[in-house]
Amino acid sequence: MYGVEEILRYVLHLSNSEAARIDKEIIYQDMIARAEWGAVLKRSWQGLESDSASIHFPERDVLEQASRSGKPVIFTPIHMGCYVLPFARIMLDHFESRRMLILRAREDRPDETLAMQRISEIGIDMHFLNVNEKQKYLEAVRFAKDGAVIVSFADLPASYGGPERVTLFGKPIQLAMGVTSLARLTGATVIPMAVHSTVDGDVVDIGRPFESYQKGPAEKARIASIMRRHIEDSVRETPEQWHMWPRFNEFLDTEMLGEAV
Numbered sequence: 001m002y003g004v005e006e007i008l009r010y011v012l013h014l015s016n017s018e019a020a021r022i023d024k025e026i027i028y029q030d031m032i033a034r035a036e037w038g039a040v041l042k043r044s045w046q047g048l049e050s051d052s053a054s055i056h057f058p059e060r061d062v063l064e065q066a067s068r069s070g071k072p073v074i075f076t077p078i079h080m081g082c083y084v085l086p087f088a089r090i091m092l093d094h095f096e097s098r099r100m101l102i103l104r105a106r107e108d109r110p111d112e113t114l115a116m117q118r119i120s121e122i123g124i125d126m127h128f129l130n131v132n133e134k135q136k137y138l139e140a141v142r143f144a145k146d147g148a149v150i151v152s153f154a155d156l157p158a159s160y161g162g163p164e165r166v167t168l169f170g171k172p173i174q175l176a177m178g179v180t181s182l183a184r185l186t187g188a189t190v191i192p193m194a195v196h197s198t199v200d201g202d203v204v205d206i207g208r209p210f211e212s213y214q215k216g217p218a219e220k221a222r223i224a225s226i227m228r229r230h231i232e233d234s235v236r237e238t239p240e241q242w243h244m245w246p247r248f249n250e251f252l253d254t255e256m257l258g259e260a261v
Contacts, residue, residue: 004245011169011248012239025240029081032197033243036082040115045122048085054201055089062191062206067094072144072188076154076179078231079243081195084112086204088119091126091149099125099148103140103178137178144186152179154192154227155242157250164224165253169232172253180223183212192227194234196241205234 004026008019040048057063066073077083091100113128120126129140144150158174165174183190192207207230212219235242
């Protein structure tokens, strides 16, 4: 068992049996994700090319339009499914002449970094940036203004900076919302995305793009609401594939919960 049955019951209002079923499914999905990271490091380029052919983009027109515009682009994926090869396909198919900058806050996973670096060997100019310092954040702004494709994960708890209070599945939480100022300062198009994976391939769900030109609490709340809906919709579709269940308590707004009690 993965050990998140109680969280699943609390957040999704599931029965004991359904929570237990999804908890077991999470183990299977975690094995698929780990296998993909390993495959990126070990498989031949021909094998990886064959794998990438099974990635589907139902909203491909959104990517094509973003590419044609020439504007900076910020993808806001959530930690779901097997996303490393879909990132590569997006770059090769739509943004081949641009750099990719993947933003991180504090945690470096060496295996994932190595996998991403191997992807860069096929011609993708991929960079990583820890944005836990102001100077590093300004560097991300410069990358975006120069036309880079930025990846900034949407489902991070408040400890990652720029928190905003919202409700997720009816629970008071705080989301890190650094993407709000990044979008405003760069004039970038923000594209929510999530990857739903099976052994037969991946489906990349592209959300409705948006931009941000305003500053202030109302704008931050608007974008937080967009991110909240994107996370909810994606997780409801495949709850067993959301990698953040073990960390859900980090999202909870304990002050609001205390007031409710």
